[in-house]
Amino acid sequence: MQAFYYLKTRNWSTLFGYALFIGMMSVGYFYNVSFVQLGLVDLGTRLVGLSEQQVATDMGLLALLTTGLALIFGFVMQRRGWSQRFFFKLRLAFGVVLLQTLLTIIAPHIRTEAGFLAWIVATSGALGIGVPVMFSMTLDLIPVRDRGYVAALITSIAYFAANVYATDWRIEKFSAQFVWIMLGGTAGMALLCFVRLPFIDQLLRPLAQQHQRPAFGRGRFVRRAPNGNLRASRKLYVLIILMFGIFFIDSLGFLRLIATPFYAESAWRSPEMGVHVFIAGTHVVAALIAGVLYSALNERHLFLWIFGIFALTHLMYSFSTQPIIPSDSGTLAMPMLYAIAVSLYTVVNFSLWADVSTPQNISLHAAFGVAVSGWAATFISTALAIRWQIRGLPMEQHLNIVGALSMLFFLALLVWSMFWSGGNTVQQTQPGERNSL
Amino acid sequence: MNSRSSYSRQVLLSILLLSLVLLVGCDSQGIYSGTLITEGNHTFQAGELVRGDMYVLGGQTTLQSGARLEGALQMLGGSVDINGEIQGDVSLVGGELDLGPKARVGGNLDVGNGTLTRAPGTRIEGAFNPGNGVALPSPPGLFGTSLPGRIAQDVLEATLASLFALLLARFVPRPLSRVAQAATGHPFVSGALGILVGIVGLSALVLMAFTIILIPVSMLGLILLGLSVLYGWSAMGQALGQRLSHRLNWELSSSLFVFLGTFLLLLLLNLISYLPLLSGVLPLLVSAIGLGAVMLTRFGWRTFVPASNVPWAEDDLLEGSESSIT
Numbered sequence: 001m002q003a004f005y006y007l008k009t010r011n012w013s014t015l016f017g018y019a020l021f022i023g024m025m026s027v028g029y030f031y032n033v034s035f036v037q038l039g040l041v042d043l044g045t046r047l048v049g050l051s052e053q054q055v056a057t058d059m060g061l062l063a064l065l066t067t068g069l070a071l072i073f074g075f076v077m078q079r080r081g082w083s084q085r086f087f088f089k090l091r092l093a094f095g096v097v098l099l100q101t102l103l104t105i106i107a108p109h110i111r112t113e114a115g116f117l118a119w120i121v122a123t124s125g126a127l128g129i130g131v132p133v134m135f136s137m138t139l140d141l142i143p144v145r146d147r148g149y150v151a152a153l154i155t156s157i158a159y160f161a162a163n164v165y166a167t168d169w170r171i172e173k174f175s176a177q178f179v180w181i182m183l184g185g186t187a188g189m190a191l192l193c194f195v196r197l198p199f200i201d202q203l204l205r206p207l208a209q210q211h212q213r214p215a216f217g218r219g220r221f222v223r224r225a226p227n228g229n230l231r232a233s234r235k236l237y238v239l240i241i242l243m244f245g246i247f248f249i250d251s252l253g254f255l256r257l258i259a260t261p262f263y264a265e266s267a268w269r270s271p272e273m274g275v276h277v278f279i280a281g282t283h284v285v286a287a288l289i290a291g292v293l294y295s296a297l298n299e300r301h302l303f304l305w306i307f308g309i310f311a312l313t314h315l316m317y318s319f320s321t322q323p324i325i326p327s328d329s330g331t332l333a334m335p336m337l338y339a340i341a342v343s344l345y346t347v348v349n350f351s352l353w354a355d356v357s358t359p360q361n362i363s364l365h366a367a368f369g370v371a372v373s374g375w376a377a378t379f380i381s382t383a384l385a386i387r388w389q390i391r392g393l394p395m396e397q398h399l400n401i402v403g404a405l406s407m408l409f410f411l412a413l414l415v416w417s418m419f420w421s422g423g424n425t426v427q428q429t430q431p432g433e434r435n436s437l
Numbered sequence: 438m439n440s441r442s443s444y445s446r447q448v449l450l451s452i453l454l455l456s457l458v459l460l461v462g463c464d465s466q467g468i469y470s471g472t473l474i475t476e477g478n479h480t481f482q483a484g485e486l487v488r489g490d491m492y493v494l495g496g497q498t499t500l501q502s503g504a505r506l507e508g509a510l511q512m513l514g515g516s517v518d519i520n521g522e523i524q525g526d527v528s529l530v531g532g533e534l535d536l537g538p539k540a541r542v543g544g545n546l547d548v549g550n551g552t553l554t555r556a557p558g559t560r561i562e563g564a565f566n567p568g569n570g571v572a573l574p575s576p577p578g579l580f581g582t583s584l585p586g587r588i589a590q591d592v593l594e595a596t597l598a599s600l601f602a603l604l605l606a607r608f609v610p611r612p613l614s615r616v617a618q619a620a621t622g623h624p625f626v627s628g629a630l631g632i633l634v635g636i637v638g639l640s641a642l643v644l645m646a647f648t649i650i651l652i653p654v655s656m657l658g659l660i661l662l663g664l665s666v667l668y669g670w671s672a673m674g675q676a677l678g679q680r681l682s683h684r685l686n687w688e689l690s691s692s693l694f695v696f697l698g699t700f701l702l703l704l705l706l707n708l709i710s711y712l713p714l715l716s717g718v719l720p721l722l723v724s725a726i727g728l729g730a731v732m733l734t735r736f737g738w739r740t741f742v743p744a745s746n747v748p749w750a751e752d753d754l755l756e757g758s759e760s761s762i763t
Binding site for chain 2: 144220285288289292293295296297298305308309312315316319333336337340
């Protein structure tokens with residue numbers, strides 16, 4: 001880890017950058033997977049009185065709006081050069097955190113559908129701006145070599161907290177839990193953005209220049225073109241499609257599993273704390289494994305693992321709906337594998353977009369990556385899941401389709417790996433020879 | 438001619454050594470025997486004796502009064518009615534277990550999941566552990582369960598694994614060295630991949646076994662996984678042997694230090710397994726590192742180089758390097 005080098009050379013500014021990024025991203029992701037994704041359902045169904053299908057449709061709207069806003073804002077950031085202005089991004093991040101704090105306080109008091117929709121639009125605004133801003137800070141704060149490890153820490157913290165700390169999915173509980181974290185975060189960000197103190201200046205000023213150093217600003221998959229310019233690898237488009245596939249498969253499968261009491265109550269909604277700790281621990285271990293492997297394996301192998309595990313998990317769920325596997329109650333093997341797959345791809349998602357970018361284009365690439373693959377996939381899979389539920393598609397068939405999709409991506413990747421072997425990390429001879437991009 | 442006959446002798450010796458390993462399982466009753474029931478109706482009548490452990494995945498099994506199972510009963514599914522005697526433990530993970538009034542369990546009754554019905558007259562000689570999970574079955578050793586017996590078993594296992602390592606060092610020395618390099622040069626990467634392969638691989642093999650038709654594939658996969666772990670131990674044994682011979686200034690042939698290294702490594706791991714806290718974790722971690730190194734090098738046929746070794750990523754650590762990306 002390069003962080004040890006900075007520790008050895010007492011480079012406190014860069015180390016502070018690590019802490020700032022890990023803090024912002026882990027809280028942001030924890031907020032997203034718990035408050036936004038789970039709290040929204042409770043708010044819509046219990047407090048506003050909407051049907052589950054209506055709430056799911058509104059969540060689709062949230063995803064669509066976020067995608068559009070992120071793309072527009074990412075494009076604006078790139079055109080105006082904002083993605084290279086660290087202090088400007090820090091102030092934008094402060095604005096996002098402030099808006100989310102207000103939304104956290106307001107959420108439990110919403111009782112009308114119009115209020116609910118307004119809350120969704122405002123949340124989309126915060127997420128749409130937050131995604132390109134936060135992700136573009138990776139190039140300012142985290143060196144290429146440590147991106148996998150940092151992503152592992154972010155994923156571990158977010159999923160551990162989501163599984164152990166946020167076990168009660170009522171919006172009032174979420175709001176009470178998050179409001180103090182968000183207020184603390186807002187105050188901290190305000191201090192960094194607007195208070196002129198010498199030690200803060202000493203910490204932040206070097207961070208604003210770090211993206212100009214190759215160790216920070218040139219992603220792992222960025223190559224130098226014959227004219228000398230740095231250019232993102234063409235792999236970017238393939239990676240967006242692959243990440244879209246992962247988000248789509250995850251969301252389509254999970255929506256049905258979480259709506260099935262038999263599976264939900266034996267895992268993510270279990271009354272036993274031990275089950276939550278087990279799932280949280282699996283997320284942590286899998287994230288750490290993913291962090292190490294992200295730096296060591298090439299992207300094809302990583303994606304093969306992710307799709308392979310998803311296919312295996314959905315196959316197990318499909319089997320459990322048939323009398324092949326004894327299933328008097330849900331087994332933890334399936335949520336364990338699910339947690340492993342989710343942690344693996346989350347780590348890849350946190351590292352990948354910075355690694356296909358330069359400081360000039362990170363905001364648009366991150367917006368494309370996270371919004372198009374993540375949010376758009378969520379939107380389409382949500383719409384599809386609702387349609388299937390309305391049409392009465394049995395659980396078994398639903399999971400079979402998800403499993404088949406995972407298998408399809410897995411096999412397509414396998415074929416891709418076999419016929420286009422360039423850029424393999426594993427080489428035949430010459431130990432110590434460096435991998436070329 | 439001489440070298441060819443020497444090579445033939447080595448091949449014959451290897452086959453002989455491998456046969457010795459396989460012959461260990463061929464005494465009068467074998468090291469281990471068991472019964473696997475996946476479907477259909479099976480009734481064991483009075484006076485009938487079933488040797489070894491019984492695994493029930495499905496179907497209907499009845500052990501009538503006077504029938505005896507000389508081993509443990511592991512239930513994953515199906516339905517079992519017992520009125521006879523079970524000498525070992527009974528572990529219920531899934532399915533329906535009905536213990537009749539004449540049923541006698543010689544060991545513990547562990548209930549992880551499933552449905553248990555107990556008649557008033559049922560006798561449980563050991564402990565009744567409801568809802569505490571189920572201990573995995575372990576094959577009995579050749580030398581019994583006493584401490585000297587277990588140590589003798591450990592020495593035997595270490596010797597057999599070292600013989601396997603010796604064969605690898607003799608016939609595939611370069612692949613073994615590549616695996617050893619990956620394991621010692623990149624222990625975290627190897628360990629991470631080893632854990633992933635272990636968890637996902639075992640889950641996939643268990644899932645295959647449940648389909649019944651894929652049981653042979655599952656067994657083959659299990660053997661391949663076991664051999665990969667053994668290969669990993671051998672590579673780490675080579676690294677240990679090399680370091681020892683270097684440190685102690687011993688003039689040994691390369692095959693011999695692989696043998697000694699693997700023997701010492703496995704003996705050490707077996708000794709650690711007697712310690713309370715480290716017993717499970719350390720041997721598992723070492724096995725994971727070995728397994729991961731085997732996978733990273735594709736069974737030793739390629740040298741592993743981490744993908745993030747891009748030159749500019751180390752610019753912060755090098756003097757006089759490129760200072761700007763513009």
